[in-house]
Every structure is written in C-alpha cells, then in structure tokens.
Amino acid sequence: MGKVCITDTILRDAHQSQAATRMRTEEMLEAAAVLDKAGYWSLECWGGATFDTCMRFLHEDPWERLRKLKKAMPNTKLQMLLRGQNLLGYKHYADDVVDFFVKKAIENGIDVIRIFDALNDTRNIKTAMEATKKYGGWAEAAISYTVSPVHSMEYFADLALEMQNMGADSICIKDMANLLLPYDAYKLVKMIKEKVTVPVHVHTHNTTGTGDMVYLKAIEAGADIVDCALSPLANGTSQPCTEALVATLMGTEYDTGMKLEDLTKAANLIRPSVERMREDGLISTKVLGVDVNTLLYQVPGGMLSNLISQLKNANAEDKLVEVLEEVPRVRKEFGYPPLVTPTSQIVGTQAVMNVLCGERYKMVSKESKGLLRGEYGRLPGPVDEDVRKKCIGDDAVITHRPADDIAPELEQYREQLKDVIEQEEDILSYAMFPQVAPKYFEYRRAALYQVDPAKLDSEHRIHPV
Numbered sequence: 001m002g003k004v005c006i007t008d009t010i011l012r013d014a015h016q017s018q019a020a021t022r023m024r025t026e027e028m029l030e031a032a033a034v035l036d037k038a039g040y041w042s043l044e045c046w047g048g049a050t051f052d053t054c055m056r057f058l059h060e061d062p063w064e065r066l067r068k069l070k071k072a073m074p075n076t077k078l079q080m081l082l083r084g085q086n087l088l089g090y091k092h093y094a095d096d097v098v099d100f101f102v103k104k105a106i107e108n109g110i111d112v113i114r115i116f117d118a119l120n121d122t123r124n125i126k127t128a129m130e131a132t133k134k135y136g137g138w139a140e141a142a143i144s145y146t147v148s149p150v151h152s153m154e155y156f157a158d159l160a161l162e163m164q165n166m167g168a169d170s171i172c173i174k175d176m177a178n179l180l181l182p183y184d185a186y187k188l189v190k191m192i193k194e195k196v197t198v199p200v201h202v203h204t205h206n207t208t209g210t211g212d213m214v215y216l217k218a219i220e221a222g223a224d225i226v227d228c229a230l231s232p233l234a235n236g237t238s239q240p241c242t243e244a245l246v247a248t249l250m251g252t253e254y255d256t257g258m259k260l261e262d263l264t265k266a267a268n269l270i271r272p273s274v275e276r277m278r279e280d281g282l283i284s285t286k287v288l289g290v291d292v293n294t295l296l297y298q299v300p301g302g303m304l305s306n307l308i309s310q311l312k313n314a315n316a317e318d319k320l321v322e323v324l325e326e327v328p329r330v331r332k333e334f335g336y337p338p339l340v341t342p343t344s345q346i347v348g349t350q351a352v353m354n355v356l357c358g359e360r361y362k363m364v365s366k367e368s369k370g371l372l373r374g375e376y377g378r379l380p381g382p383v384d385e386d387v388r389k390k391c392i393g394d395d396a397v398i399t400h401r402p403a404d405d406i407a408p409e410l411e412q413y414r415e416q417l418k419d420v421i422e423q424e425e426d427i428l429s430y431a432m433f434p435q436v437a438p439k440y441f442e443y444r445r446a447a448l449y450q451v452d453p454a455k456l457d458s459e460h461r462i463h464p465v
Contacts, residue, residue, distance in 0.1 A: 004254045005041035005225040006246070007079060007201070009239050010270060011069070012044040014229035017205065017237040018287045019277040021053040025065045027273035032072035034266040039258045040076055041225050042112050045069050046105075047080030051088045052433055055440035063108055063425040070109025077111035077138070083341060084117040084125040085403050089432040090342045092376070092402050094409040095127045101428050102131035108425070116142035116174055118343040121377035122162055123401040133167050140201060141168035145175040146338035147298065148331075150381035153184075157191040160200075170199040170225070175214070176340045177300040178207040182217040189221035199224035204239070207300070209290035211240040212248075219254050230267045232274040236288040237300075243267065297324045298331070303344040310352050319355050326351040333387040334371060335379030346371050364391045374398040422448075 015023040028045070035043060046066055054062040070078060085092045087101050102113065113132045117124040125141060132139040141163035143156055160171045171192060173180070180188070185202070192200055202218045202225070204211050215226045227239050234241035243263045246256050277283055287305075294300070299307070307324075311317045327339075330351045337343040346367040354360045370376060372388045374397045388397075398405070413431045420441055421427060430437040 004219050004223070004249060004256050006242060006256055006258065007042045007044055007225055007227045008035070008038075008040050008230060008242055009044045009227050010035075010230045010233055010242075010266075012046060012048055012050055012081070013227070014233035014238045015277070016049050017239075018233050019274070019282045021049045022057065022277055022280070022282050023273055024058055025060055025068055027270070027276075028065075029068060029072055030273070031266045031269035032069065034262060034269060036073035036076050038076075038262045038266060039256070042077040042079040043073065044079040044081065044114075044227070046078065046110060047082055047088060047114075049088075051429070052436060055429065055433065056436045059440065059443050061440075061444065062429070063104075063423065066105075066108045066110065078109055079112040079114060079140075080105060080110050082113050082115045082128055084115055084128050086118075086124075086342065087128075087428075087432055090345070092124070092406060093431065094406040095403060096408045096410040097413070097428070097431055098127045098403075099131045099134075100410055102128055102137070103135050104425050104428060106132070106135045106137045110137065112138040112140055114140040114142050114172055114174075116144055116172075116340070117377060118144060118340050119337055119377045119379060120144050120159060122159070122166065124377050124403070125163075126166065126401075127403070129167055138169045139167060140170045140172050141166065142172040142174040142203075144338040144340050145173055145180050146177075146336070147179050148336035148381065150336050151338075153188050153191055156188060157195050160192045161195045164196045164198055168198060170201050171196055172201040172203055173218075174340075175202070175204040176338075177294055177298055178205040178211055178214075179295065179298060180204055180214055181210060182213040185214045186217040186221040189218045189223050193222040201225040201227070203227040205237055205300075206235045206240050207237050207290070207294050208292055211235070212244065215240055215245060216248070219249070230263065230270060232267055232271045236290075238287075293324065297327055298339050299324060299327060299348070300339060300344060303339060303348050306345060307348050307352060310349065314352075314356055316356060322355045323348075323351050326354050330354065333384035334368075335383040336381040337371070337379060342367070343371065343376070346376075361387060361390050369395075372397070375402050377402055 011028050015021055051062045054060040054065060085098060087093055087098060115125045115128045120143060129139045129141060143159055163171055173188065189200055200223050202223045204214050228242035228245055229239040230242050243260060246258045246263060247260060249255050311319055327347060330347050334347060339347060349365050350368045353363045357363050369392050372383060372392050373395055413427045417427055417430055
C-alpha cells in the first residue's frame with residue numbers, strides 16, 4: 001500500500017449532513033483557489049440534496065454553481081453523488097433522461113460520478129454508469145452498506161466484483177449511517193481488494209464516533225481513497241476530519257502528501273460560512289455529537305431529522321422512541337432495504353404511520369406500496385408476505401428492471417418547457433423537481449430581466465414595461 005488519497009466533502013456532504021445543504025456558491029468560491037491546490041483526489045461538490053436546496057432555498061442555479069466551481073478549481077476532479085435511475089429525485093426516470101443528465105453534468109464540469117442504488121440493485125445503476133463512461137467521466141459504483149441477516153461480507157464483495165465487471169472505474173463502500181465498524185471495515189476492504197483491481201474508496205460518517213478508526217483500519221487493509229471533511233464541518237453526522245487524518249498518516253507509508261498549512265488556510269476561509277449558517281439556526285447541536293443509538297436503529301442523521309420533523313408536525317414528539325423501535329421491524333418486513341434515500345424516507349414514514357395510527361399498516365403510503373410491488377427494484381431479502389398482502393392486496397409484483405416500464409420522457413419535458421427555459425439544463429431541473437423548478441425559473445427571470453411575475457399576463461404572454 002502506498003499513498004492514501006482523500007476526497008473532501010466540505011462542498012457537499014459535510015454541509016448537507018450538518019447544515020441542511022445551505023452553503024452558498026459565493027461562500028464556496030472564497031476557498032476554491034486554496035482547495036484546488038491542496039492535493040485532493042477529488043472534491044465532492046454537487047449532487048445529493050444540493051440541487052433541490054439551490055433552487056428552493058438559496059435561489060441559485062445548481063448548474064451555474066457547477067460551472068463556477070469548475071472555473072475556480074480547474075486542477076482538481078469535481079465529484080457528485082447520483083442515485084442511479086433516481087438521479088437526484090425520488091423516483092425512477094426514463095433512460096433518455098438519465099443519459100441526458102449525465103451528459104450535461106459532465107459537460108458542465110463533473111469529473112467523477114458516484115452512482116448508487118438504495119437497494120444495491122445493479123440494474124438501477126446500469127444506464128447511469130454506461131452514460132458516464134460514454135461521455136468521458138469517471139464512473140464510481142457505490143455499495144450501500146448496511147447490516148442485516150441477508151447482508152454478509154461475501155454479499156458486498158461479490159457486489160463489488162459485479163460492479164467492476166459492469167465497467168466501474170472505482171468501487172465505493174458507502175456507509176451512510178456509520179454502521180461499518182473498524183474491524184469489519186478491515187475485513188470488507190481486504191475481501192474486496194482480493195476480488196477487484198480498481199481503486200477502493202471508503203465513505204463513512206462519524207455519527208457513532210467510530211469514523212476515524214474505520215478509516216485507519218480500512219487504510220491498513222488497502223483502501224485507496226477515503227472521504228473526509230475539513231474541520232469547520234467535520235465529525236458528528238458529517239465525515240471524519242481531513243486535517244486530523246492527514247496529520248495521523250504523515251510520515252507513514254500511507255502519507256497523503258498533503259500539507260496541514262494548506263488545509264488550515266482552506267478551513268479558515270470556510271469558517272465564516274459555517275458561522276453564518278450557525279447564526280441562521282441551520283446547525284443543530286444534535287448533528288455535532290455522537291449517537292450510538294444509530295448502531296441499534298440504523299437511522300442515518302438525515303432520516304432522524306425527518307422523523308423528528310414528522311412527529312413535531314403531528315404534535316407527537318414524545319413518540320420518537322416508539323418510532324425508532326418500529327423502524328427495524330418495518331425494515332425486516334420490507335426485505336431489509338438499506339436505509340438511504342429514498343428507502344430511508346419510505347421505511348421511516350411507514351414507521352411513523354404505524355405508531356401514530358395505533359395499528360400497524362392501517363395506513364400505507366404510496367411509496368411503501370411501490371416498494372412492495374417492486375417498483376424501486378429488487379429487495380435484498382424476503383418480504384413478509386402477510387404484510388405485503390395487507391399493503392397491496394393482490395397487486396402484481398414486478399421482477400424486471402423498473403425503468404423498463406418507463407417510456408422516453410425527455411422530449412415531453414422539452415415541449416412543456418419550450419417557452420420557459422434559459423438553458424437546456426433547465427429541462428432536467430424541471431424533470432427532477434417539477435414543483436420547485438418553475439418557481440425558481442420565475443425568480444431567475446425576474447432577476448435577469450427585472451420583470452415582476454405578478455404583473456405577467458399569462459394568457460396573452462405580455463408584461464407591462
């Protein structure tokens with residue numbers, strides 16, 4: 001094993017995990033020049049929840065953010081997180097939409113696309129991976145790590161080999177809830193390295209307090225790249241601290257070659273943004289500490305926040321423990337899906353319904369029914385057939401790739417937006433977020449052309465000057 005490489009998540013997952021993805025583009029650009037020279041393998045700066053948040057809360061164009069970051073950091077690979085056939089949304093999209101999204105992401109500045117499926121159904125990452133390779137990007141296939149009776153080390157190692165055979169340029173172990181314990185990390189990385197020849201990339205959080213130890217054992221086992229976050233947004237529900245790991249490995253056979261002086265300078269440039277987000281009430285103390293309950297309930301930080309929000313809206317915050325205990329029961333009955341977007345929201349919402357109704361599966365969400373029908377893909381374990389019967393009755397369960405049932409959609413979206421779009425990328429923004437994007441388009445048009453949308457005569461398509 002030689003030099004260990006680092007991907008920094010400060011521009012995406014770190015502030016998504018701790019500050020609801022509210023870092024602004026202008027704040028990122030303050031540190032861009034220093035980040036670009038620090039020697040990272042890549043900088044994760046796009047995908048995940050950034051897209052929605054840009055438009056909904058920050059009144060920013062996510063595509064313009066990407067272009068600005070690429071211009072400011074031309075020497076470092078820019079990385080994004082993609083939910084396979086779900087793209088950045090919560091449902092499956094047609095293959096032509098997936099292909100077009102990947103094409104545009106790469107054209108606008110993305111170099112590395114980390115592609116995962118919540119169920120580890122490789123059929124759901126196939127189109128995105130093929131498109132990434134076709135358009136010249138680096139395709140990193142990600143394993144959604146979880147713990148269950150049906151998820152063994154052998155299962156994950158075989159999955160890694162399958163992903164390599166599909167064309168993956170690297171394999172990521174994506175431990176979204178910090179469930180991967182240090183010695184298990186060593187064992188898993190060892191097993192995967194024995195099966196594949198491409199780099200192995202490890203991603204975890206520090207939710208349960210084990211993240212730094214996970215990385216040390218993974219590195220000792222041969223991990224090539226690990227995800228860290230600069231100190232202003234490190235640890236807690238975010239990633240382990242970049243500076244701490246670089247210092248730890250300095251002078252060893254795993255030395256990253258990075259300089260603490262450069263990292264400290266970058267961290268200091270980002271710190272004002274973090275202070276602003278803290279003053280705005282976006283960073284809760286709950287995301288900064290250690291929560292070992294995650295090891296019991298397997299609830300990632302984002303999922304926990306969502307559960308608390310749902311219970312608060314129902315004036316039932318006192319039911320949180322009951323809901324947390326219900327989550328693993330629902331998960332088992334649904335065939336042990338890993339708890340990551342969108343399955344975390346599906347299982348969590350159903351658990352809330354079960355507790356609040358006082359009768360399990362008295363109410364069933366549309367998404368739960370879809371999951372049990374096979375509309376999200378192949379579930380990892382056996383489903384409780386009594387539960388499935390209660391939820392979907394005699395509905396047929398599909399066994400083929402869900403996207404095979406979706407006719408091409410791109411031209412339909414293009415036609416719907418022909419009089420609105422300022423750029424082709426807007427079609428994709430609308431396809432993924434049809435409620436959010438039009439409102440952002442109105443805001444952008446008003447700012448660009450100094451037009452008040454309230455005075456628009458939509459029928460005659462005129463506006464007073």
